[in-house]
Amino acid sequence: MQELVTIKVFNFQNDLHLVKSYLESEGIKCFAKDELVNQVYPMATNAMGGIKLQVPADQAEEAVRLLIEGGFAKEEDYDVPNSIKQAGKFIDWLKNLFK
Numbered sequence: 001m002q003e004l005v006t007i008k009v010f011n012f013q014n015d016l017h018l019v020k021s022y023l024e025s026e027g028i029k030c031f032a033k034d035e036l037v038n039q040v041y042p043m044a045t046n047a048m049g050g051i052k053l054q055v056p057a058d059q060a061e062e063a064v065r066l067l068i069e070g071g072f073a074k075e076e077d078y079d080v081p082n083s084i085k086q087a088g089k090f091i092d093w094l095k096n097l098f099k
Contacts, residue, residue, distance in 0.1 A: 004031060005060040008073060009050035013038060016051050019072050028055055028063045 010016040013035065020030045033052040038045045045051065055063045067073040 003057045004033075004054040005057045006033070006052040006054050007060055007063050008053045008067065008077075010053065011045055011050050013051065016053060019067065020053060022070055022072065023053075023055070023063055023066060026066050028059050028066065030055055030063075 008019065010019075016032055016035065020032065023030050031054045033054055034045075034048050035051050037048060038051050064073070064078055068075055
């Protein structure tokens with residue numbers, strides 16, 4: 001099976017299904033991770049990190065573009081935080097030490 005990528009996280013199933021049907025109507029395959037746990041025990045949603053909308057890795061870029069164009073997300077939702085960028089630079093620096 002192809003690798004799945006989480007492109008958006010929801011706290012409510014209604015929001016998930018609205019976005020999921022929009023993407024599916026545009027030809028994007030979608031999967032909802034942790035949706036069933038939310039149905040059985042909705043109070044656990046935050047503890048699980050929400051309901052994750054996942055798409056195949058090769059469709060992720062197109063799916064994100066559609067979410068932004070459709071008004072379901074903003075470009076800044078997908079910006080990499082500075083802390084992550086700095087951590088990546090530090091890891092690269094460490095790798096260079098051991099070459």
